[in-house]
Amino acid sequence: MEWPARLCGLWALLLCAGGGGGGGGAAPTETQPPVTNLSVSVENLCTVIWTWNPPEGASSNCSLWYFSHFGDKQDKKIAPETHRSIEVPLNERICLQVGSQCSTNESEKPSILVEKCISPPEGDPESAVTELQCIWHNLSYMKCSWLPGRNTSPDTNYILYYWHRSLEKIRQCENIYREGQYFGCSFDLTKVKDSSFEQHSVQIMVKDNAGKIKPSFNIVPLTSRVKPDPPHIKNLSFHNDDLYVQWENPQNFISRCLFYEVEVNNSQTETHNVFYVQEAKCENPEFERNVENTSCFMVPGVLPDTLNTVRIRVKTNKLCYEDDKLWSNWSQEMSIGKKRNSTLYITMLLIVPVIVAGAIIVLLLYLKRLKIIIFPPIPDPGKIFKEMFGDQNDDTLHWKKYDIYEKQTKEETDSVVLIENLKKASQ
Secondary structure, eight states, rough: OOHHHHHHHHHHHHHHHTSSSSSSSSSOOOOOOOOOOEEEEEETTTEEEEEEOOOOOTTTTTOOOOEEEEEESOOOOSSSSSEEEEEOOOTOOEEEEEEEEESSSSOOOOOOOOEEEEEOOOOOOSSOEEEEEEEEETEEEEEEEOOOOTTOOOOOOOEEEEEEETSSOOOOOOOOOTTTTTTEEEOOOOOOTTTTTTGGEEEEEEEEEEEEEEEEEEEEEEEEEEEEOOOOOEEEEEEETTTEEEEOOOOOGGGEEEEEEEEEEEETEEEEEEEEESOOOOOOOOSSSOTTTTTEEOSOOOTSSSSSEEEEEEEETTOOOOOOOOOOOOOOOESSSSSOHHHHHHHHHHHHHHHHHHHHHHHHHHHHHHHHHHHHOOOOOHHHHHHHHHHHOHHHHHHHHHHHHHHHHHHHHHHHHHHHHHHHHOO
């Protein structure tokens, strides 16, 4: 019959399309067996390395590639090497999954994934130090600081270990110190000279010498957490009513890798201006000589007949470094312009209050005399009436009695004198 024949032809077509027959069809993709002997180890302080062996019974027609990613399915990689490494702080568990396949095509389904994990060191999580951070100061030395864990004895003796690629072995930081609640340690870290500077990092671990607290880890890339030293102001000058500032950049840096902030304070107008400088250059006859490692900036609109004080600070920019948030300390201040006569100022400050006080006293005395002349005092009639009607106090009565007694004594004396005179006259 015609219908079964058509059905048979369709079935044959499907078989050919699926690779079940016909020499012109594509060969089916073979799933490779999983890798073997997957193991994990730690080198230095924070370098984790996974190694494995090729799968057993792999097809001879397959050029093996290995697909791998971490537990969060990030950093997928397809490579022919039978190992993979990563720098990671060992504060948490980290796992790697590995499978084999015959091509670099990500859409190809790899073999069964084999997983191997590494756990952080054992210990009470509350005993580990917190806020562990490190800053690379002027590309010369690194300073790390941390806070003690909650479950930590106050007399804990901390140890800091560090490692980077230019060191042959792990080293211990010697000068542990304490500043308030924070502990810290600094160690020499000169600038790496080779071409792979951007890929370098410093591995840090902090623990105690008794092994009672849980170790804490940190990885500091050498392109971040960089704090330059403050610049040094070399010259200030006025030219065409503009202020030109010239300074020397901190050592170990070039000007194109730095971002500047120039602050100008005027003591007379009490103004405070801040200028953000991305490219420090200016045209000035005094600065035509290109002095090595120096920069210049023209500050507009500065009054030359006033006292102006300048200071500068710098930070790294993203042309050379990943981090651009750590400003240096401010440079030493330098001033230019006319200074106020301090001797005259102090003299006036002392004399003026004395003159004002004297003037006030004289004015008060003059006003008092003027008041008496214009408004003379009027007798109080109340006192007269009080004396007339005997409304006196004890003191008034005492003096009244004394006056009466004195009057009587005088009258008696006068009578005696009169009698004496009469007797003498009769004789």
